[in-house]
Amino acid sequence: MRIMTKRASLVLVGLVLLLGVGASVYAAAPQADFSLTLSPSSVSTTAGGTAAYSVTVNGSNGFKSPVTLSVSGLPVTTTATFSANPVTNTTSAITLHTSSSTATGSYAVTITGISGSLSHSVPASLTVTAPPSKFSLTVSPTSINAPAGTVAAYTVTVTRTNFTGAITFSVTGAPASAGVSFTPASTTGNTTSLQVSTSATTTLGSYTLSIAGGSGGTSASTTAQLTVSGSQGGTPFTIAGTLDRSLAPGVTGLLNLSLTNPNNQSLSVSNLTVAITATNKSGCAVSGNFSAVQFSGTYPLTVPANSTRTLSQLTAQSTWPKITMNNLSVNQDACKSAALVLSYSGTGQGG
Numbered sequence: 001m002r003i004m005t006k007r008a009s010l011v012l013v014g015l016v017l018l019l020g021v022g023a024s025v026y027a028a029a030p031q032a033d034f035s036l037t038l039s040p041s042s043v044s045t046t047a048g049g050t051a052a053y054s055v056t057v058n059g060s061n062g063f064k065s066p067v068t069l070s071v072s073g074l075p076v077t078t079t080a081t082f083s084a085n086p087v088t089n090t091t092s093a094i095t096l097h098t099s100s101s102t103a104t105g106s107y108a109v110t111i112t113g114i115s116g117s118l119s120h121s122v123p124a125s126l127t128v129t130a131p132p133s134k135f136s137l138t139v140s141p142t143s144i145n146a147p148a149g150t151v152a153a154y155t156v157t158v159t160r161t162n163f164t165g166a167i168t169f170s171v172t173g174a175p176a177s178a179g180v181s182f183t184p185a186s187t188t189g190n191t192t193s194l195q196v197s198t199s200a201t202t203t204l205g206s207y208t209l210s211i212a213g214g215s216g217g218t219s220a221s222t223t224a225q226l227t228v229s230g231s232q233g234g235t236p237f238t239i240a241g242t243l244d245r246s247l248a249p250g251v252t253g254l255l256n257l258s259l260t261n262p263n264n265q266s267l268s269v270s271n272l273t274v275a276i277t278a279t280n281k282s283g284c285a286v287s288g289n290f291s292a293v294q295f296s297g298t299y300p301l302t303v304p305a306n307s308t309r310t311l312s313q314l315t316a317q318s319t320w321p322k323i324t325m326n327n328l329s330v331n332q333d334a335c336k337s338a339a340l341v342l343s344y345s346g347t348g349q350g351g
Contacts, residue, residue, distance in 0.1 A: 032063040034089075035120055036113050042125035048100040051126055055111055056091040064088060067113040074109060075128060077102045086115075096126060100161075104128050133163040136220050137213050139194075141299070143225040144271050144347065148202045151345040153273025154194040154224055155294040156182075156211055164188065165215040172210045175202045175228060183275040184287040189326060191293055193275050195345065196226060204228050235262045237303065239272070239344035243323055247290075247340075250327035254320045257295075257344065258310045261303040265350040268300035274321040278341040283334035290340065293322040303348075 035058045043051040057067045066086035071094065074080065083093040094111065109124040136159045146152040158167060168186040171194060179197040194211060205228060212221040238260045243253035255274060261267040272295045276286045295311070297319030303309045311320050323340065325332075 030061040032059070032061045032065075033118060034059045034063045034065075034067060034113065034115065036111065036122045038111060038122045038124055041123070042127070043096075044127040044129060045096075045098060046129050046131045047098055047102045047104060048131055049098055051096040051098070053094045053096075053111070053124060054091050055094055055113075055122070057087050057089055057113060059089040063115075065115045067115045069094070070112050070114075071096070072110045072112065073107060075102050075105070075107050075126070078126075098128055100131070102128050104130050131162050133161070134218060134220070135160045135163045135167065135213070135215075137211060137222040139211055139222050139224045140294075140296075141224075141271070143227070145227045145229055146196070146198055146271070146347050147229050147349070148198050148204065149200045150198060150347050151273070152196045152198070152226055152347060153271055153275075153294070153345055154196075154209075154211075155273075156192050156194055156213075156222070158187075158190045158192075158213065160190065163215075163218065165218070167213040167215045169194070170212050170214075171196075172212075173208050174226070175205075175207055177202045178228075183277070183292070186287060187291065188288060189291045191291060193273055193292060193294060194224075195273060195275065198228050202228050204230065237261045237263075237267055237269070237346070237348055239346055241274075241321075241342070241344065243340075247323065247325040249325055249332055252322050252324040254317065254322055255342075256310050256312050256317075256320060258308055259301065259303050259314075259346070260308040261305060261348075263350055264305050266305050267303040267348045267350060269303065269346055269348040270299045271347040272301075272321070273345050274323070275343045275345075276323065276340055277343050279335065279338045280341070281334060281338040284338040286340075288328065289326060289332060289335050291324050291326055293324070295319060295321050300348075 037056045039054050045051045066088045068086040071080040077099040079097050081095050107126045109126050110121050112121040138157045140155050144152040166186050166188045169182040171180050174180050174196050177199050181195050183193045207226045209224045241255040241257040245253045274292050276290050297315040301314050
């Protein structure tokens with residue numbers, strides 16, 4: 001009897017157990033940073049003026065580092081200054097300084113702040129306009145002591161700001177018996193000469209001369225002092241001179257004046273003046289075509305008794321009176337080969 005044996009096959013099935021691994025997700029920490037705010041964003045100024053802004057550094061996420069400020073896009077001849085630079089989470093006042101030669105127009109300006117690798121900018125607008133048209137007057141010398149019967153001469157200088165018009169001059173406050181005149185009486189140039197002619201009967205004393213210039217609705221004024229003293233006595237000294245060159249448009253000639261003292265005492269000259277009184281051509285006007293610059297040296301000029309001294313012996317050439325033929329945009333052929341009539345006056349006292 002055969003006994004049958006069953007063999008059982010055991011199949012092992014591998015079980016794969018997947019275990020989930022728990023993970024924590026962390027967000028990156030915010031980076032410290034800054035921003036800029038500007039007030040105002042647009043400023044207007046005249047050429048030669050200033051424009052002011054305030055820029056504030058605003059730190060975030062714990063930002064506390066210094067920020068260095070700069071300005072770009074400025075017009076030529078304009079500079080920037082800061083009340084504080086660098087700054088940290090605070091405000092700095094920015095001042096833009098233009099000059100009289102800064103070109104007018106609108107400019108896109110950029111204000112930048114840098115701290116390490118961080119950089120931020122804000123835009124600003126700058127508008128530069130032309131300064132108002134005006135002029136001012138100054139006088140030299142500011143005070144003259146003139147013996148009765150002599151002429152006191154002043155040089156009035158015009159300083160123009162964006163102004164090109166012809167200016168007409170006047171004066172008040174002169175002695176009642178004195179004659180006053182300007183050479184030229186009206187000019188588009190920068191100087192005129194004021195002569196106050198006293199007489200032997202002019203009341204002695206001190207006078208305040210109010211010198212005014214006007215052109216349309218624009219005017220300016222200045223003052224000078226005149227003291228009329230007792231008659232000078234003695235023999236008047238004389239003044240002579242000729243230009244050192246022929247004139248043409250834009251050419252300036254120098255006057256090496258000679259002063260002759262005929263008295264037995266030394267002479268102290270305290271004032272000299274040169275005036276262009278006429279030309280020898282009727283079509284050639286003095287006003288506009290010619291201008292005079294007065295002696296600019298130091299007074300008094302001392303001339304020994306019974307002698308003659310020239311300015312070249314007494315002072316530097318740069319101080320001598322000057323006569324210029326102005327270079328105009330119009331035809332000046334009417335003045336070709338014209339001769340000028342010059343007059344000289346001065347004040348002096350014996351020592």
